[in-house]
Amino acid sequence: MLEILRRQGHRLPKDSRTLLQTPKKVVTVEKCGGHYAYFGVASGILNVLSQHPGIVEHLHLCFNIDGVPLFKSSNLQMWPILCNFDNFVPFIVAIYCGGSKPNSVEDYLSDFLQELQQLQEDGVVHGGEAISLSVKAFICDAPARAFLKCIKNHNSYHSCERCTIRGTYDGRVVLGAKEPDAVPRTEDCFTQLVYDYHQVKISPLSVAGISCIHGFSLDYMHLVCLGVVRRMLHFMKQGPNTCKLSFQQRSRISDHLKSLNGKLPREFSRQPRGLQELDRWKATEFRQFLLYTGPVVLRDVLAPTVYKHFLALTVVMSILLNSDDVLRNEYLGYARDLTVYFVEKSEEIYGKTFAVYNVHSLTHLPDNVEHFQCSLNNVSSFPFENYLWTLKKMVRQSRNPIAQVAKRLTELEKSTTHRGVAVAKEMFTCVSTTLRDGCFLLDNKDFAFVKEKRSDGSLVCDVIQHNDTESFFDDPCDSRLLNIVRVRDLSRAKRQLITRHKLHRKVVCLPLRREATNSGYVLFPMLHGVERS
Template sequence: MERTQRENIFAGLWYGDSKPSMVTFLRPLSDTLSKLADDGIIVQPAELTSEPFVCKVLTIAGTCDLPAKALVLNSVQYNGKFGCHKCKQPGKTVKTGERGHAHVFPFQHRDPKGPLRTNEKFVLDMKIANETKTIVKGVKGPCCLSKLKMYNLIKGTAVDYMHSVLLGVMRLLMVLWFSTEFSRQPFSMAKNTKEIDRRFQEVCPPSSTRYPRSVASHRMFFKASEYRDILLFYGPVIFRGILATMYYNHFLLLSEAIFILLMESISVEQIHHAEKLLWNFCSQMATLYGERYETANVQLLVHLADSVRDLGPLWTHSCFHFEDKNGYLLRLIHGTQNIPMQMVNAVKLVQSIPVISQTIKPGNVIAEFYRHMTKDDSFCQENKDLSRIKLYGASSERLLDTVHLSALQIHAGHCINSGTVSIFHRAQVKRNYLTSKHYGKGNRRNNFTGFFFK
């Protein structure tokens, strides 16, 4: 998608030990977005005979992790009283030891996700907080996003499942299950790490997915994508028979709900079903693990279905692309001196490359060099449908049987005279690597199995 390209995702940079004032830091962005909504931009259609027209752009969604969200919306932190930006549940403070305390959000059976905040009431709370210099229902004062035309501060500000579900709830469950601190608890799997690691080693994922790492030695370094794989794919199979039944069934509620909310096409009934699963998961959290673990991330699960209703599937407004770009930006720094200018110069170069590429003609040495440096396959020669497929290794001839020949003809859309084809065991389609089942070197990966859903 164009909006996730590296040259299109960079808007601002702050360098320093302290966090910036968002009202000041985001003002240039806010002014630009407001200008796009009010004045628009002139667009020239691809057909030169068509007249240019003015296109106005409205901001409808924004996403960030919880600490950043509190700064952007100018509200209290997520672990404070009225810390949820979706509802006005105050939560409560509970003891975590002799001296420790934590602010939690107990599940409200009568009204799980209420009383809901609205954009109008949130703006009013900002105004009152600014006039009285007090905190009103968790709101400290005005924020720059409130000036955006048609932007709904409540519905438009998404719940990022990468931080709240994967790095939040899923990481919490993994700590409870495998930390030696909880080894005497009925939900602990700390004594079974060797068996679980053995099962993980038997998993053969495709090349597009991280290979499972050891729970015993690498759990504390798992990335969000690894928690996602455990939640959706590995966990329901590997934990079966090891995690106690009631805790295993509780985990499956979360797994099924998130799987549904991540689908590309979701019906209203499916969203409602996922919401009930998440509410059931949250309602059992205190009973199974203790009130202490009804954290802000667990509380956000009750609002996750509404976030999908308002903005679409979870993957459309997650922070995965932005976190990827953070790593990319770090790799642009090659010294310890004058880091801000290093970053600015590198970003300017990245943003200039697509403009320069428009002057490159496909098929020459420059185009090949550009494609190699940027991994852009649009500069490949020959048929565009075939240019994204690369075949590797030696080929062999094979005569197709009637079933496979018929299937190939249906796929091609025309009659095929010869049933003899060339067989390759390795191929690259876009950035995905595929291997046949008979490719001997791919025994740790499964790149030959596909699933198709209607």
């Protein structure tokens, strides 16, 4: 394109690297058994703030560290340190690249911890004013947490990071919901290396004054979506006879899932697909199954006790992921009791080998919410995993991957069209007259179905009052408490003219099978921000 424009008389460079201001050289050092480059925390913060001007008094930083393989045919992997705040797109603090993970966690974190301690003392200067900052959370999967905290891996007897429970061996290490002698771990004991059966050595994060107990979020993307939910479905598909479903049952579930394809609102990145492709499901699909499609397609297929057990996890995660602070805090104690019930009951339903590290850690998720005082979605790996995929696509060949990533990022920063994208605060992006994108929960808890959009911005809707709906399930709790309801007949709705600002939340409206006892639709209010990842 540059060559064509030059022939037309435009004064442009011959090489795109000149136009994009690609740096000629990226400085890397040999460190931790591979190559390493440090970019900095402050520089990343200032870059984000310059793109999103506004008054900022304090920054709560979240960090993510994880390994990502670059190629299928080699062991080459990249371990970046990522940071974000206020739901902005993450930025890179440092990158390590080698044939394995860094061989020294102290050397790997040394530059990062040195700058972080200085920033916590002095803050970062932007617009002539010093902005204070603090570390909100480290958000990593279990292997990365074990690496950073210098503790035993998640398959060890003393693997739990929040309590002193000891696992038992039954073909694999399993942990129950409770143990009489188990007590919560404390920061003082961790710093003093009291848990010698749990810790390998003192973590450099503890030395730097960073909490290694509650300062690390139990990431629900890995723990629940890719952990517990996937494990449940695999046990239903090919587990013990006590929980294994027949071929006809699995086919019925798959057919129902496929029939829901195209029924979910466009805020969802993926539509449902059958159990035949279970091994290729992504974390968002397991989350979607747990919160929305699973309660519908498993109804009348699973035994009542198994279905109630599945709904227990659905209710727990609906509470912990809800952005409504009042509702979440009101039912937090109930969610804590329900997680204990889920873990204890899982042994009876799925067998003794089901309750591994991920299943036991469910009992500590409510404590995670209580500590961070926010929805689990605000301390999850989803935005970081999305950004890791972006970084991986920047590497085109195995020669010097760090330089390739650094050059692509510099080109994006120099571009006038590049801006970091914040997660939208609005609950929905599209309002239409279709059932897929036209069902909403109003401020007064009624449900509105959009029938006409007027030029003045008002909406003609069919409104069904909350009192005219039915509970979709009543065990382990009444689904109406979570605004999950069943509507048998949409014709009973009353026509009303409402304004857009009264649309509180978008609603997933899923049709039930046409049997006499299960006709109608099930309405699931979307949990704020969860579906956008």
